Amino acid sequence: xxxxxxxxxxxxxxxxxxxxAREYVEKNADEVYYVDPxxxxxxxxxxxxxxxxxxxxxxxxxxxxxxxxxxxxxLMAVExxxxxxxxxxxxxxRPSEKKKxxxxxxAAPASFQDMWKR
Numbered sequence: 446x447x448x449x450x451x452x453x454x455x456x457x458x459x460x461x462x463x464x465x466a467r468e469y470v471e472k473n474a475d476e477v478y479y480v481d482p483x484x485x486x487x488x489x490x491x492x493x494x495x496x497x498x499x500x501x502x503x504x505x506x507x508x509x510x511x512x513x514x515x516x517x518x519x520l521m522a523v524e525x526x527x528x529x530x531x532x533x534x535x536x537x538x539r540p541s542e543k544k545k546x547x548x549x550x551x552a553a554p555a556s557f558q559d560m561w562k563r
Contacts, residue, residue: 449490449511449521457508458520466510466520467499474501474508478536487528494518502529 458469471477479497486509492498493512501508506522507529513519 449487452487452523455506455522456519457522458518460517461520463495463498463510463518466494466518467497469520470499470501470508474499474503476502476533478502478532480536486532487523487525500532502532505529507532 458466461469478500480492480500481496482491482493482498484492484498484500486492486500486507492500492509494510498510503522505524505526507525508520508522511519511521
């Protein structure tokens with residue numbers, strides 16, 4: 446198994462939270478795909494995170510969260526049309542939402558703190 450750092454990547458966000466990474470992808474990507482933790486990218490790397498994990502496509506780049514033990518979560522961008530096509534075939538797309546919508550009253554709380562606001 447190789448190291449993800451051997452890929453040619455750009456760091457979009459450094460030492461962020463899963464929620465902040467998901468929100469960035471939802472606001473800035475052309476296409477948004479939601480995967481479960483354990484989804485495999487680039488044939489050998491597993492996505493970990495708090496569901497729903499948002500992967501994004503922006504032009505020819507795949508945006509995805511990457512967790513580096515002891516350093517936190519990073520949002521990375523890697524140019525890979527092959528991986529983007531594989532993602533498109535395996536998942537349904539949801540267009541990015543540019544405006545925020547308020548959650549329905551029946552929706553599950555987004556965080557532990559939100560649970561106590563009700």
